[in-house]
Structure formats: structure tokens, C-alpha cells
Amino acid sequence: SHEAPMVIAVFSDFQWAYCARLVPQLEQLLIKYPGKVKVVFKNFPIRSHSYALKAAMAALAAEPLGKFWEFHDTLFNNYNRLNDQKIQEIVEVLGLDETKFKEQQKNPAITESIRKDYEEGIRIGVRGTPTIFINGKKLRDRGMQSMEAVIEKELQKQQEKSQKETAQ
Secondary structure, rough: OOOEEEEEEEEEEOOOOOHHHHHHHHHHHHHHHOEEEEEEEEEEEEOOOOOOOHHHHHHHHHOOOOHHHHHHHHHHHHHHOOHHHHHHHHHHHOOOOHHHHHHHHHHHHHHHHHHHHHHHHHHHHOOOOOOOEEEEEEEEOOOOOHHHHHHHHHHHHHHHHHHHHHHO
């Protein structure tokens, strides 16, 4: 399959309103640029958000069960009321195998993955969430229009580059 040319990396925290508000925007971008953009979710749980880390672990536990994005969306729909009971509810609503989910939650690879994302974020200058990078460039403004503008500009650049390559 053809790789999506543009990577939107989002450093995010499941317990934060601004991160939750970004979700529909990202969905619109995926619809507007089918096959041209790919969203990569990076975990950056803020320490003062008491449930952010647990929520991140739950979403990653749902990944091998094929339900990461559904879990991600449902967590964000409930960002201001996350607790163990809510996680349990989401598991039931999404019809996940509870035993497998609980096993996955204990998987050390999950904590490792979150730690890696977090450290990468710190290294590249993430100070808060959400922080968005489009093809490695940090966005100053995460409004819909400015995101589209950056994508259009990047697509334009790639088009010119591939035209040059064809011309040679």
C-alpha cells in the first residue's frame, strides 16, 4: 500500500479539554485529504491530570484488540469524567474481551511506549498538550484553517518535487 505522504503527530493527554476538541478537527482533515494524511497519536500524559496515564494505558491495551481509535474517541468523549468505572464501561460498550484487555493492561510494553512518546516529546520541545507536528514541523496555531494551510503547502512542495523527478 502507498504510504500516506503527510504525518500529523499529535502529542496528547486524554484528560484535557483542548485535546478532546482537537479530535473532530483531525477527523475532518482525514476526510478532506483521503490517503494524503496520517494521524499518529503520541501519549503525553500531564502529571497533574491524575487519570491521564491510566487512560493512555487503557487505549494502548485496546490496540492489539483492534480498537485503539474507538477507545481513543470514547475516552475523549468522556475526558472530564474518566475513572476505573468509565474504562470498564468503554470496554463493555466496545465489546472487548475483558480477559485479554486486562492482560494487555499489564503488558510492560505499554508503559514503555508511553515513556518513549513522552521522552520524545520533551526532546523535541513539547511543553503542553495538544502539540501538533506536521511532517516534523511544530504548529504554532492549531486552528482548522492554519492546519489546512500547512497541509496544502506541504502537498504543494511534494507535488513540485515529484514533477522535478519526473522531468529529469
